[in-house]
Amino acid sequence: MEEVLEILQGIKPDVDFAEEKALIDDGILDSFDIISIVNGLNDAFDIEITVAELLPEHFNDAEAIWRLVQDMKENG
Amino acid sequence: MLYNVLEYLEETAGRVPERTAFTDGEKGLTFGELSDRARAVGSYLGHAIPVRCPVVILMEKSAECIAAFMGAVYAGCFYVPLDSAMPAKRMQLIIDTLEPAFLIYDEKNKKTLAQLRFSCKAVSYEEASDRLHTDEALLWGIRAQAVDTDLLYVLFTSGSTGVPKGVSICHRSMLDFTEHSCGPLHFDETIRFGNQVPLHFDMSTMEIYTTLKMGATTYLIPRRCFLFPKLMMEYLEKHRINTVFWVPYALLQLSNAGVLDGERLKALKYIYFCGEVMPCKHLNRYRRVLPEAVYCNLYGPTEITNVCSYYFVDREFADDETLPIGIPFRNTRIFIVKEDGTEAGEGEAGEILIGGSCLSLGYYNSRELSEKSFVQNPLHGRFRDMVYRTGDLGKFDESGNLIFLGRRDYQIKHQGYRIELGEIEAAVSSLEEIEHVCCFHDGERDYIVCCYVGDLTDRDILLQIKQKVPSYMLPDRLLRQEAFPRTLTGKTDRNALRSLYEASEGMGETR
Numbered sequence: 001m002e003e004v005l006e007i008l009q010g011i012k013p014d015v016d017f018a019e020e021k022a023l024i025d026d027g028i029l030d031s032f033d034i035i036s037i038v039n040g041l042n043d044a045f046d047i048e049i050t051v052a053e054l055l056p057e058h059f060n061d062a063e064a065i066w067r068l069v070q071d072m073k074e075n076g
Numbered sequence: 077m078l079y080n081v082l083e084y085l086e087e088t089a090g091r092v093p094e095r096t097a098f099t100d101g102e103k104g105l106t107f108g109e110l111s112d113r114a115r116a117v118g119s120y121l122g123h124a125i126p127v128r129c130p131v132v133i134l135m136e137k138s139a140e141c142i143a144a145f146m147g148a149v150y151a152g153c154f155y156v157p158l159d160s161a162m163p164a165k166r167m168q169l170i171i172d173t174l175e176p177a178f179l180i181y182d183e184k185n186k187k188t189l190a191q192l193r194f195s196c197k198a199v200s201y202e203e204a205s206d207r208l209h210t211d212e213a214l215l216w217g218i219r220a221q222a223v224d225t226d227l228l229y230v231l232f233t234s235g236s237t238g239v240p241k242g243v244s245i246c247h248r249s250m251l252d253f254t255e256h257s258c259g260p261l262h263f264d265e266t267i268r269f270g271n272q273v274p275l276h277f278d279m280s281t282m283e284i285y286t287t288l289k290m291g292a293t294t295y296l297i298p299r300r301c302f303l304f305p306k307l308m309m310e311y312l313e314k315h316r317i318n319t320v321f322w323v324p325y326a327l328l329q330l331s332n333a334g335v336l337d338g339e340r341l342k343a344l345k346y347i348y349f350c351g352e353v354m355p356c357k358h359l360n361r362y363r364r365v366l367p368e369a370v371y372c373n374l375y376g377p378t379e380i381t382n383v384c385s386y387y388f389v390d391r392e393f394a395d396d397e398t399l400p401i402g403i404p405f406r407n408t409r410i411f412i413v414k415e416d417g418t419e420a421g422e423g424e425a426g427e428i429l430i431g432g433s434c435l436s437l438g439y440y441n442s443r444e445l446s447e448k449s450f451v452q453n454p455l456h457g458r459f460r461d462m463v464y465r466t467g468d469l470g471k472f473d474e475s476g477n478l479i480f481l482g483r484r485d486y487q488i489k490h491q492g493y494r495i496e497l498g499e500i501e502a503a504v505s506s507l508e509e510i511e512h513v514c515c516f517h518d519g520e521r522d523y524i525v526c527c528y529v530g531d532l533t534d535r536d537i538l539l540q541i542k543q544k545v546p547s548y549m550l551p552d553r554l555l556r557q558e559a560f561p562r563t564l565t566g567k568t569d570r571n572a573l574r575s576l577y578e579a580s581e582g583m584g585e586t587r
Contacts, residue, residue, distance in 0.1 A: 024300055027161065030302050031329065035559040051333045054304050 004066045007040045017062040024056040033057060048064070049071040078251050079224035081391045082149055084288040085111055088220040092265075094289045098284075100296045105139035106292065113143035118150020119211040120204040121178055122218055124197065127152030128226060129177035130440075131195075134158045134185045137202060137275055137296050142284060144180045144201055145275075153177070154227035157276040160188040161564055164372055169194060170232050170240055180204055194376050196534075224248040230440045231278055233240040233378050234563075242440030243278070243323060247271055249381040252433040252579065254285045256405040260386060261372065262346065264320075267292035270317035272326045278378040279350060286390035296579070302326060305333035305553070309340060316343040321374075321543045323351035328358050332511060344518065345531045350374040350383055352567050353480065353498070355505045357395040367578075374401040375480060376402035377447065380434040380466050384408045385478055394543070395505035400477035401470070408432040409463075410478060412470055417454055420471065424479055429453075431463040469496075483511065488517040490524055497524070503544040504528060504537060512560050514568050518577070526551035527573045529559060556581065 007019040015028055023029045029037075037059070038049045049072060058068040085107070093108030093533065101184065105113065122133060122563040131148035133155050135141040141157070148155040156174055158167050165185040167238075179198040181189050186264040224247045248541050256356075257263070263286045271294050273279045287294045295315050308330060311317075320327070328347060330336050347362065347369045354373060363371065376383035386401025404410045412420035420426040438446030453461040469481040481496040482498030489495075504513040512531035518525055528537070534554040542550065561572035 024303065027299060029303070030562070034303055039558045045124050051138050051305055051335055054306060054333070056300050056304055056307070059303075 001063075001066045003044065004041070004069060005062055007044055007067065008037065008062060011036045011040055021061045024060045029059065037065070041069055045069055045073060078148075078255070080219065080222055080247050081228060081250055081254075081285060081288070082114075082146065082219070084113065084254070084285065086514055088288060088291040094292055097287055098142050098291050098294050098296060100138065100298055101311065103139070103466060106142060109144050110139065112210075113140070113205045114146035114150055115182070115215060115291075116149020116207045116209045116399075117144055117201075117204045117308050119214055120199070120206075120209040120220075121147060121151035121153060122211070122214045123209075125151070125153065125177040126492055127218060127221070129146070129153045130156050130174045130230065132158055132171065132174065132179040133178040133353070134160070134179060134189060135182040136160075136184050137271075137299075138182075139296070140182065140205070142199055143205060145284075147180075147204065149228065150215055152216070152226070154229050154244075156230045156232070157274075159274050159276050159564065160185050161274070162276075164188070164191050170242070170385050173240070173242060174230070175441075177385060177543055189232075200254065208230070222247075225437070227437065229281075231276055231280075231378055241442065241445060243378045244437045244440050245281075246437055249434050249436065250281065250285055253282075253381045253383075253405070253408055254289050256407050257282065257382070257386075258286055258290060260405065262370070263292065265291040266318070267346075268316060268318045269294040270312060270315070270320045270342075271296050272320065272322040273351075275563050278382055279321060279565075282382050288409065291510055300437045302329070305330055305335045309329060309335050309337065309391055312340070312344060313340045318343045319346040319348070320344070321348040321350065324349050324354040324358065325352065325562065325566045325568070327354075327362065331358065331361045331365070336362070338365045338367075341366060344369060346370050346372070348372045348374060350376070351565065353501075354399055356393040356399060357396075357506060357508075358395050359389065359393065359399065360395060363389075373401055375478070376430075377468075379436045379466075380408070380432075381436065382434075383409060384430055384432075384434060387477060395508075396502065398479060400473065401480045402477050403560055405480075406419050408434050411455075412472065413454055418475075422472055422474060425471045427484060428466045428468045428478070428480075429463045430466060431461065435462060435464055448522060463570060486516075488519075490517065491548050495524070495549055500524065500526065500541075500545060500549050503541045503549075504569060506544070507532065507537065510537075512568065514570060514573055516574055516577075518553070518581075519550075523552040524549070525553045525555065525574075525577050527555045527557055527560070527577065529557050553577070553581075 089107040089111035097107045097110045119388040131153045133144045145155045182201045228247045230242040230244050232242050265372040283294045299521045301311050371389040373387045375385045385402045385404050387400045412426040414420045414426040453463050467484045481494045486497040500515045509532045512529040515526045563569045
């Protein structure tokens with residue numbers, strides 16, 4: 001989880017990822033951010049998040065993103 | 077003869093009051109409801125402020141937001157949309173330029189509102205749109221004194237000085253555009269628009285006023301669909317969207333994600349684009365998946381109301397060809413003036429000038445800037461004949477189609493050669509592995525800088541484009557990016573890319 005937070009913080013230093021619970025619903029992330037996050041996660045964890053996983057419920061808060069990474073590591 | 081855009085709303089609300097006008101797919105307003113709400117807001121404002129005043133609308137993209145626009149118009153005023161996604165500083169600059177007479181906000185924008193300084197009154201949409209306010213006699217009186225050169229809206233676009241410019245559009249211009257565009261663009265009451273751009277961006281006025289005139293329906297696609305291609309496909313399919321008028325980038329996001337599926341998008345018939353150059357390579361991907369769709373490339377700056385020329389893609393284009401921007405709509409004049417001040421002949425390049433009723437009445441509260449761009453026709457001085465200088469370079473080809481050659485500011489002097497940055501962009505963009513490209517000039521060092529997204533090394537790019545452009549046009553610096561920063565409308569954010577470049581060159585601190 002710490003590592004995910006670190007990556008997120010590196011991409012958007014102005015967002016408090018530990019606190020924000022509605023990254024998508026409140027319009028905090030734009031499409032540029034999402035591409036950056038996906039690329040960052042893919043590189044750091046050697047996974048491949050594809051369009052199939054690109055859904056709002058996987059990106060609304062840091063924990064959801066962390067769960068997505070865990071799933072990808074186990075099944076991807 | 078029409079003289080007020082509300083005549084569209086009134087005629088359509090009388091004809092098909094139950095039909096949905098604007099909706100996000102779940103929440104929307106029918107033409108009847110839209111008309112009721114707009115007259116309530118108009119009456120509320122009409123009692124509070126004089127006619128011909130600016131009314132700021134700070135609301136989420138929604139049917140209610142459009143009802144608030146129309147409410148301002150019913151009050152004999154003009155509307156100015158703000159968007160909470162805009163930086164607060166930019167919103168403040170707009171308010172300072174505008175000195176609004178009233179401000180309408182919705183629940184979701186209360187927080188944003190608290191950050192802004194303004195001296196006028198503000199009211200929530202909920203309060204203003206209460207039907208108890210409706211005062212038909214007042215509205216009738218306001219309409220009776222209106223003229224078609226009254227302002228309808230002011231949209232702010234980015235200015236090169238950093239101060240946004242308020243493009244002022246009157247009723248006459250919007251009516252002129254709508255009357256002359258619906259026919260050639262095949263718009264009728266069966267149109268189901270899928271809106272992409274924010275409502276403070278001029279492209280959206282085509283969707284709004286076509287919907288009002290024709291009794292069509294506009295789906296205001298939720299923002300999250302643009303973040304997640306799978307959601308977008310579901311949305312387009314579910315609501316059987318048949319017409320899109322998007323910036324190319326929004327279209328590319330779908331094709332790049334690999335989710336385009338002709339079977340699922342059978343309803344999608346009209347694919348129109350504008351705002352940036354559409355590379356043929358990307359267009360061809362769409363045409364392979366959706367061969368039956370009608371594709372149209374449109375062109376026009378905000379200052380001439382919406383778009384002024386159109387080109388239906390009527391033949392095959394190779395990946396490295398350029399799409400024409402086509403022919404003008406009726407009652408719009410487009411001509412090209414060469415650097416020596418004379419009119420260009422066929423095939424000769426020069427600045428694109430535009431004349432007609434579509435012309436904006438200038439930049440709000442900025443006479444000096446207006447006089448630079450809206451000028452007397454340089455070809456004669458016999459009578460007042462105003463034209464808009466686009467700052468775009470173009471030429472007419474042998475079949476009479478206008479070809480866009482790039483921004484005049486993108487024409488640079490490099491090592492003594494005159495170069496179109498657009499030509500370098502086109503060469504790089506035509507390479508199979510390149511997704512996006514943007515070139516600019518570092519004037520201080522005389523470098524051509526090329527930013528790109530795609531799976532190629534700098535060396536590969538140089539080797540491959542060497543066969544397409546002369547060696548003095550080869551970029552001096554190549555900057556590979558994971559993705560391009562985008563403006564609110566989805567266009568490439570050139571200024572942000574330039575900052576990235578300057579930071580990478582260690583130039584950031586000196587500015």
